[in-house]
Amino acid sequence: MEQRVLPYLLLLPATLFLCVFFIYPFLLVAWQAFSEGGSFTLEHFQTMAGHWKFSTAFWNTMLLALAVVPVQIALALLMATLVTRMGSGRDLILYIWTIPLGISDLAAGIIWLAIFEQTGFLNSMLAGLGIIEQPITWLSYQNKSTIFLAVVLAEIWRATAIVLVILVAGMGLIPKEYYEAAEVFGAGPWKRFVRITLPMLRPSLQTALILRTILAFEVFAVVMALGGTNLPVLMGETYVWQFDLQDRNVAAAYALVILGISIAFTLVFLRTLRVPREAQP
Known part of the structure; x- marks a missing residue:
């Protein structure tokens, strides 16, 4: 009896943590997004979708x-291989x-701001x-492509290390005998x-793909430091509706959109990169 109950007892703390800090806040956000005066409504999503910044923020994100993500994966693969x-060293x-x-995200944005600002x-x-001959204003509203490039560079510089750590750990688990056998049979690098x-x-x-893609959809501080409102993103618009416009319902709708996109891409990666059952130990 104890052996049957023990796995559930070990999972209990993580389950309680998940319920308190994810499921309960998610239900509150969903209630705010889909309710108005205690009744179900899609008005907040219509307000969000009808706002002139929504499509721009969506496509920018x-x-x-x-x-960012493909470049980070490629760089991390190269760095992990090296x-x-x-x-030694x-x-x-x-x-x-x-x-x-x-x-931090904000510190990374400020570092790259010191590179791209006028002085x-x-x-x-x-x-x-x-x-x-004269300083160029790289991060003005007239140079949105430069703001986009600056954010991309800052994100690649800041977050490639996360992917690197994951891939280095994964490569460390690959048996060296596989490489030795392949080299014996003449396989090149x-x-x-x-x-x-x-x-x-x-x-x-x-x-790595799931983690970095989710974090890429939640990019905020780097964009605010380098572009401010000149480069709208979904998380930035969530902040604006929550704190500047004081409309929690529309902010909750934005949060659900970000969550939905993250879940969709997570399912795609789980499906595309799933390990065949016969290859599992």
Whole structure:
């Protein structure tokens, strides 16, 4: 009897934590989004969708995720491969590459603001090289493409380390005998990477993709630091409706949209990168 109950007792703290800090707040947000005066309504979603910033914020968020996540996965794969092949100095290099993990979103945005602002490092460097005569206002409302690029660079610099840590841990679990056997049969580095590393790394890639995609849809502080309201995103609009416009119902509708997009992409990744049952231990 004790052996049957023990797994449930071990799961109880995590279950209670999930109920208190996720399910209960989710139900409150859903109630705010779908209710008005105690009755069911879709008015708040209609207000959200009819607002002129919604479509812009939606596509900006999607484009940011599309621009950031694939680059981060590719960079993290390259960096993780290099780290796992290193002998001496491996821990030092890994430590240096993961320093951005200790920097908050807002701090990362301010760092890149110091690069792109009118008196920042980029203008100083270009002026020193004689390329420009006067400082360029990179982050003005007239240069929205530059704001977008600055946010992409800041996000890649800040959050690639998260993917790197996950992939390094996954590569450490791949038996070295597989590589040795493939090398005996004449498989080159690229073929070993494609036929061994990527298939065995699928669970780690799945986790990294889900985590980074969800965080990409929730980007906020970096955008506020570099672009402010010149680059609307879904999380930024949620903040505006919650605190500036004092409309919690529409803010809740935005939150549910972000949650829905995150769940949809999570299901896609779980389906696409699922591990075949015969390959599971």
